[in-house]
Structures are given as structure tokens and as C-alpha cells.
Amino acid sequence: MKRFALIGAAGYIAPRHMRAIKETGNNLVAALDPFDSVGIIDSFFPQADFFTEPERFDRHLDKLHRKGAYSKIDIVSICSPNYLHDAHIRMALRNDAHAICEKPLVLNPWNIDGLEEIEKESGKHIYNILQLRHHPSIIALKEKFDTLPDDKIHDIELTYITSRGKWYFYSWKGDKSKSGGIVTNIGIHFFDMLSWIFGKAEKSTVHIMEENKAAGLLQLKKANVKWFLSLDRNDLPKQAVDKKLPTFRSITIDKDELEFSGGFTDLHTVSYQSVLDGNGFRVSEARNSIQIVHDIKSSRPTGLQGDYHSFLK
Numbered sequence: 001m002k003r004f005a006l007i008g009a010a011g012y013i014a015p016r017h018m019r020a021i022k023e024t025g026n027n028l029v030a031a032l033d034p035f036d037s038v039g040i041i042d043s044f045f046p047q048a049d050f051f052t053e054p055e056r057f058d059r060h061l062d063k064l065h066r067k068g069a070y071s072k073i074d075i076v077s078i079c080s081p082n083y084l085h086d087a088h089i090r091m092a093l094r095n096d097a098h099a100i101c102e103k104p105l106v107l108n109p110w111n112i113d114g115l116e117e118i119e120k121e122s123g124k125h126i127y128n129i130l131q132l133r134h135h136p137s138i139i140a141l142k143e144k145f146d147t148l149p150d151d152k153i154h155d156i157e158l159t160y161i162t163s164r165g166k167w168y169f170y171s172w173k174g175d176k177s178k179s180g181g182i183v184t185n186i187g188i189h190f191f192d193m194l195s196w197i198f199g200k201a202e203k204s205t206v207h208i209m210e211e212n213k214a215a216g217l218l219q220l221k222k223a224n225v226k227w228f229l230s231l232d233r234n235d236l237p238k239q240a241v242d243k244k245l246p247t248f249r250s251i252t253i254d255k256d257e258l259e260f261s262g263g264f265t266d267l268h269t270v271s272y273q274s275v276l277d278g279n280g281f282r283v284s285e286a287r288n289s290i291q292i293v294h295d296i297k298s299s300r301p302t303g304l305q306g307d308y309h310s311f312l313k
Helices: 014-023 039-043 054-067 082-094 110-122 136-146 182-198 238-242 267-276 283-298
Strands: 003-007 027-032 049-051 075-078 098-101 126-128 154-162 201-209 213-220 223-230 247-253
Touching (some): 003 014, 003 054, 003 082, 014 039, 014 267, 027 054, 054 082, 075 082, 082 110, 098 267, 154 182, 182 283, 213 283
Parallel strands (some): 003 075, 027 049, 098 126, 154 223
Antiparallel strands (some): 154 247, 201 213, 213 223
């Protein structure tokens, strides 16, 4: 049984991490969040120590480490706001623990070099949650395209619209310096998955970049991806509006729809089991998608020129 600590216990994604720790037969020893609305812990680990101040949490980890191998924290799970991931990963490794971190691992590609250096110094590993790579439909898709000739360029259209209210833009998620903006917040999952299957990015064009929506063309080694991301419910297509659905997600590959709407609920548990089995996605696996979103955010929008997403028409 591994001993876990968790940072970001009050966040949206934290319950999935708690469930994964429990379902893999391990124990959550301590948790941290500046907000104390963390009653969800009672559903999984009511005996876990809880802290609202990072200094006291860090001190607690240090004390456990000094007590010896049977008391120290083995792994720290990180579910904190994006801009704090780097610091919290360093806190974990400083206390002789591995780190399992939500996406994005860091906001800038050059920060990855520093983390890899700390990994070597500490002898501990950093793992990134890339749960779409564990989805059966995505695995089958990769296996299919790995067998096809590399000289064919596939046409992909990615559409992801997830309605968000005014609160979003008052939270850290609405602050680009803290979240990385919409492309990082809701796009990095899909850019990672598509570049994992269709190869590294070769060129990126941005058509629009607004506070609540963005669109562009990403040219991968084996695919051209027209993408559209939005937080605006006014962008929802009629089929979603008619069903009163707040979210619309679609990926078409050579005009064929990729169906992967189900099977998401246990992917964090699968991710954790992979790490515990000695696998898991390490720092280097995160570099490609972080570079993609950095290049997108650094680009000047061209407007509606060239090959752009059908929703922009």
C-alpha cells in the first residue's frame, strides 16, 4: 500500500484522484487546499490530515519523511491550478516523493527542462495524467493509423464547446497568466491525443483567439487538424441545443466521426494503476502538447483566411 498526499483537494478533478487512490488499494494520508470545502474527503479517506496552508503541509511532509520509510509519503497527487503545478511538483520531489500531476504539467515548454533536471537530482519520477491515451477507442485508433502508410495526410476537424458561466472569468481559469487560457485549459487534452496518434506538429495557424473561443489549423506529420474551442453556449450546434446539452464534442477523421463519448469515468484509476505498475507517462511525454499550445498562444490570429473550421463559416 502506497502512502499518498494530495494538493488541490477542493478542486473539480480531485475526487477522481481520490477515487483512483482508493480503487488501486492505496491510502491518502494528507491533503492541502486553501479552501476548506473538502467534505468529499469523507467519502474516501476520512482519516486523512488536512491543511489549508502550504507551509504547514510542506512541514508535515518533511516530518513524515524524517520518521523513515514506513511513514514517508510515497506519491503526491497534484490537482492545483495550472500555474502552481511546477512549484507543487518541486515540493513533492523535495520531500522524496514521486509526483502525479494533472494537465498541463507546466505552462511553458522551457519549464520542462528544469523538472527533468530535478528528477535526475532527486531520483524521483514525475508522471502526467494523459487519460485520453488510456481510452479504448483512442488506443484502437492509434493502432489503426500506426499500420497505415505515413505518406497520407488525414483531414481532421476537432470541435469542443463546453458552456461556462460568468464565474469562470472571475476564477483563476479566466486569468491567462494562471491557466494558460482556453487553449491550455480545454484544448491540451485533445492536442496531446491527436499528436500522439498523428505525429509532431509541423505548422500552426491561428484564425481567431478570443477570451472565450479560439480556432486554427494544426498541421501534424500525418494530419491537418482544423480545431475550434469555445466556452460560449451560443456556439452550440442545433443538435446539442435541442437536447439541452451544455457541451458538444466532435472529432471527425476523413469525414468519419470518432465515437469516444463514453468510458471516461475510470480513466484516472487506469492512469494510476499504470504508474503503480511501473509505467505511466513521464515528463518527456508532456513536452509535445505543451509546445503546441505555447506556439498557438504566441501566434497572431490571421482572421478567416485559408483552410478554417466549418463552424467559423
